[in-house]
Amino acid sequence: MTWKEVFTSSVGKKLVMSFTGIFLILFLIVHVGLNACIWANDNGTMFNAGAHFMGNNVVPRILEIGLFAGLILHIIQGLMLELSNRSKRGTVGYAVSYSKGSKWYSRSMGLLGTIILLFLCLHLYNFWLPNRANQGFLLGEEINLYAKMQEVFSNLLVVIIYVLGCLSLGYHLAHGFQSAFRTIGVHNKRYNAIFTTLGYGFAVIVPLVFALMPLSFYFGWIN
Amino acid sequence: MEHKGINLTLKVWRQQNTTSNGEFVTYQVKDISQEMSFLEMFDVLNEQLIQEDKEPIAFDHDCREGICGMCSMYIDGKPHGPWQANTTCQLHMRAFNDGDTITVEPWRAQAFPVLKDLVVDRTAFDRIIQAGGYVSVNTGNAVDGNSLPINKNDADASFAAAMCIGCGACVAACKNSSAMLFLSAKVSHLALLPQGDPERQSRVVNMVAQMDKEGFGACTNTGACEATCPKEISLSNIARLNQEYLLAGLTSN
Structure with missing residues (x-):
């Protein structure tokens, strides 16, 4: 079997979703860890130093290209799978649908992912785009990202959208985390128990910490 | 009463x-x-x-x-x-x-x-089985059961997978109309036994290809299939199929 065949069958497409999903989960750990420096209460000194390391260093910037590639692959493949799967029911759907066999967020990964995508567009527009534009999209002078956060998160509407985006991310991860490991073939009961528990923990903690960032700025919890 | x-x-x-x-x-x-x-x-x-x-x-x-x-x-x-x-x-x-x-x-x-009316054509399942859901070697007469030692846990897991009666309830319950629970039961029950070992790679590859050809959707691990299965086939069989497929994809020629 060719590599193309491996990754274009229905199982192969899920493998792509799974590998890119795990990669994005790893990215979230870095992102949430670095952004948590805002709570150092030093007027953004530690946070800006961290942001400078990531933004003005060739290694993270090369990884950033990989991040966008993984993200775009995850989004396009996910949307295509959602559309393809929806068409498999045939021309007539069920009159009565049963919902107790599966969790609503497991059935709504396409919808949750789309909400996250819309949030992501706003998020990149708020921070990534002005910062990289200032750098000339190469290694260059960055804007004060801490000050930018203070400015962006003074708007209540933006804060609400960010919190909703984080909520969608939480439910997306509640299914996606453990599903990704099932897709790469983890069927050992003990490991499945670990990944399921870890998945729910990750899905609650990481989006919660992210959501606390705009809230902290808006309600003045940070000095 | x-x-x-x-x-x-x-x-x-x-x-x-x-x-x-x-x-x-x-x-x-x-x-x-x-x-x-x-x-x-x-x-x-x-x-x-x-x-x-x-x-x-x-x-x-x-x-x-x-x-x-x-x-x-x-x-x-x-x-x-x-x-x-x-x-x-x-x-x-x-x-x-x-x-x-x-x-x-x-x-x-x-x-x-x-x-x-309520009758649907489920011959797609037969064609998936034909694509590899069997042991193709001629085994002759049945040998003594104890001549081939099999781990009890594997034998039990294989039997649990072989319980699948191919009714198609998994497909009917799945939001994606995916046949993965059925397919994974068929792949698992042979992959767990020494008799199924020689053809395990070609089996999973051919059966997945046939499933896609028949127009079933892709699995998203929602668990609706497991919840409705009359024989309680476990979702872990799908993860086993994924592993079989990934290993076949990485190691086959």
């Missing part, structure tokens, strides 16, 4: 053939014994229809013992009806109350076209 007759309203999908448009038709059945099976209730309804000079409802059934996988019916939004780990033929009318309205639909999937 008290014998009780119940009256029911049935909304049943009627469709003349694959190409025609179907519709729900409402029927009343009276004094149905609660000891009857769901299919026996349909027999009563069909006799009633014949006496009224109307066309009886076509539905699949064979052993009526819960082991052949022939009966289908999507009852009130769940394949094989409200009971857990149960087939339609083993669903009894004590699951319902007097005056209930029950909606009965065929399995809905592009890969399972409706042939007539």
